[in-house]
Each structure stands twice: as C-alpha cells, then as structure tokens.
Amino acid sequence: MEKPARALRHYPETSPEIDRLVMQLIGRIADKWTMMVIEILTEKEALRFGELSRACEGISQKMLTQTLRALERDGLVTRTVFPVIPPKVVYSLTDLGLGLSEAFCGVWIWALKNHENIHHAREAYDAALLK
Amino acid sequence: MEKPARALRHYPETSPEIDRLVMQLIGRIADKWTMMVIEILTEKEALRFGELSRACEGISQKMLTQTLRALERDGLVTRTVFPVIPPKVVYSLTDLGLGLSEAFCGVWIWALKNHENIHHAREAYDAALLK
DNA sequence: CAGAATCCCGTTGGATACTG
DNA sequence: CAGTATCCAACGGGATTCTG
Numbered sequence: 001m002e003k004p005a006r007a008l009r010h011y012p013e014t015s016p017e018i019d020r021l022v023m024q025l026i027g028r029i030a031d032k033w034t035m036m037v038i039e040i041l042t043e044k045e046a047l048r049f050g051e052l053s054r055a056c057e058g059i060s061q062k063m064l065t066q067t068l069r070a071l072e073r074d075g076l077v078t079r080t081v082f083p084v085i086p087p088k089v090v091y092s093l094t095d096l097g098l099g100l101s102e103a104f105c106g107v108w109i110w111a112l113k114n115h116e117n118i119h120h121a122r123e124a125y126d127a128a129l130l131k
Numbered sequence: 132m133e134k135p136a137r138a139l140r141h142y143p144e145t146s147p148e149i150d151r152l153v154m155q156l157i158g159r160i161a162d163k164w165t166m167m168v169i170e171i172l173t174e175k176e177a178l179r180f181g182e183l184s185r186a187c188e189g190i191s192q193k194m195l196t197q198t199l200r201a202l203e204r205d206g207l208v209t210r211t212v213f214p215v216i217p218p219k220v221v222y223s224l225t226d227l228g229l230g231l232s233e234a235f236c237g238v239w240i241w242a243l244k245n246h247e248n249i250h251h252a253r254e255a256y257d258a259a260l261l262k
Numbered sequence: 263c264a265g266a267a268t269c270c271c272g273t274t275g276g277a278t279a280c281t282g
Numbered sequence: 283c284a285g286t287a288t289c290c291a292a293c294g295g296g297a298t299t300c301t302g
Contacts, residue, residue, distance in 0.1 A: 013243075014243065018243070018246070021246050022239065022242045022243050022246055023163075023167065025242045025246050025249060026163070026166055026238065026239070026242055027163040027166075029242075030161040030162065030163065030166060030238075031161060032154075032157070032158035032161060035157055035161060036154060048283085048284090049283075049284055049285075050283065050284075053284095060275070060276055060277080061284090061285080062275070062276070062277090062286095063274090063275065063276085065284085065285065065286085066275090072256065073252065073253055073256040073257075074249050074252055074253060075248065075249060075251075075252025075253075075255075075256070076249075076252075081284095085282095085283090086283040086284080087282080087283050087284050087285080088283075088284085089283085089284060089285085096245060096248055096249070096252070099241060099245065100238070100241055100245075102237075103237040103238045103240065103241035104237070104238055104241075105237070106233075106234040106235070106236070106237045106238075107157065107161075107231070107234045107235055107237075107238065108153065108157070109234065110230060110231055110234035111153045111156045111157055111160075112144075112145065112149070112153050114227060114230065114231075115149070115152050115153055115156050117206065117227055118156060118205050118206060118207075118227070120206075121204065121205055121206025121207075121227070122204055122205060122206075124206075125203065125204040125206070126204075179263085179264090180263075180264055180265075181263065181264080184264095191295065191296050191297080192264090192265075192296095193265095193266095193295070193296075193297090194294085194295060194296085196264085196265065196266085197294095197295090212264095216263090216302095217263040217264080218263050218264050218265085218302080219263075219264085220263085220264060220265090263302105264301100264302095265300105265301085265302095266299105266300080266301080266302105267298100267299080267300075267301100268297105268298085268299080268300095269296105269297085269298085269299100270295100270296090270297090270298105271294105271295095271296090272293105272294090272295090272296100273292105273293085273294075273295095274291105274292085274293075274294085275290100275291095275292085275293095276289105276290090276291085276292095277288105277289090277290090277291105278287100278288085278289085279286105279287085279288085279289105280285105280286080280287075280288100281284100281285085281286075281287095282283105282284095282285090282286100
C-alpha cells in the first residue's frame, strides 16, 4: 500500500528541467522587499514612488528602485509615467502580480497564525543551547 | 460603494506591530535554500544529511548546515541523531513545517503555471530596452 | 558520515550626493 | 518628485581542511 503523496506541487506536466525553472523563479521572488511591495500594492492598488517608499518602512530608495524594476521586468508590476512637472510615476500590480499576491496569501496567513509558535520554538531552542 | 478589499492577509486581530513580526518571519523563511529544503522534505518525509545534500543540487555543505539549523531553531524541522558509528542523522518536517509547506504550495503552483509568462515578460522588457 | 572551522571573494545594500 | 551615480561596509556563501 502506497503512502499518500505529499508533494502537492508535482503536477503531471512537471519535469526536472521545469522544476529547475520554477525553483529559479521562486528564488527570485522569494525576497523580503519584493513580497512587501507586492503586499502593499495589493492593499492600495496604485501608489507613487514616494508613497511606496513611506509604506515600505525601512527600505532604502536604492532597494525600492531595484525591486520595482525587477517586478516590472517580470511583468508583475506596471509603471506609469505622467509627463508633468514635477514628475509623477504610479505603480500598480498587473493581473500576473495579483495572481502571485493571492498565491502568497496562504503564506501570510500561515505566518500570522504561527508566528507565536515560531517564537516559542526559538526560545526553547536557545534555552536548550545554554544548558 | 466600496471597492472590495484586496488585502487578504488582514485579519481582524492584525496590528501594525504584528504586521512587523509577520513581515520579519516572511523575510526569514522566504529564502531559496529554505524553501528548497522544505520542498524536498515534503516529498521524502525523512532524509539524512548526505541525501539532502545530493537532493538539494547546488547547495554547499555550509549552507545546508546553516539552513537546517535555522529550520530546526524555528521548530520547522526535527533533527534526530542515531548514536551509531558512523554517525547517522535524520531530518524531517514537524507539523509546523508541514503547515508552511502546504501554505507555500500555492506559490509553487503559481510559479509552475506562470513561469512562461514571466519569461515572456522579461524578453519583452529586455527587447524594449535595446530599442 | 556529519559536521565545525577557516579563508576569501563577490554581491548586497546603506548613505550620500547629484540631476532632469 | 523620481530617480541615477558613487563609494564603502557588511554579509553571504563557496572551497577547502580538519575532527569525533
């Protein structure tokens, strides 16, 4: 009798090669600032650079620019420039980006539900080390 | 008429302070090797250090050790030592770890479904730059 | 076998200053 | 306002060597 499969991601169409591509993609987007920007844009729909900068508490302007460029390149975010003075640039999620946001939502919820468990686990681990 | 809320993670109990904790946790686990190890342990249930090392294609022994220690500290992975010679150590997911794996499953599926879209978006973006 | 320790280099990322 | 450019410190992470 076979054990039930636990590898939920393994779709029929999967191959080692595709697995590698998917891994690379995960490695690319599984990033602190990336996920934070996506989360914020999920809530606010559209924001200017400065607004994002303030919402992203702790991010440097360099990292915000870098993060936004990468998101734009991946087709997850659109960048709209208004040719006015002073310059106005607005960012928002594409459908692709919104899809990722929804997929990642499960992880947010997990983190929300379990951050205390994790905290306790760490305390226990650290305490055991000193003993 | 209000627009529908898009911020799925905002549960009633959420506060700015908790948001920060959750963000930190996401920042901690949203890591290439971390997610890869969790994925592999989800498939295989229990593995020895060497097996994990081979399954994790590309990881150095230093990073594997480091990743496993962090996972263990966070209560996501258990480390079982068999007092034999030569040493035998087995790693597997805790329930907490399995929960994260399931939560992250949505992202894997998203990546599997959309990696081609992303690829096209990048090509388009890069082509537009050269113009 | 399962790591700990060391060396070392490339990248990351912050601070600051400058521009259209 | 929305960036770009530059400099520099810190960290990540690979290769190698050593140990119980």
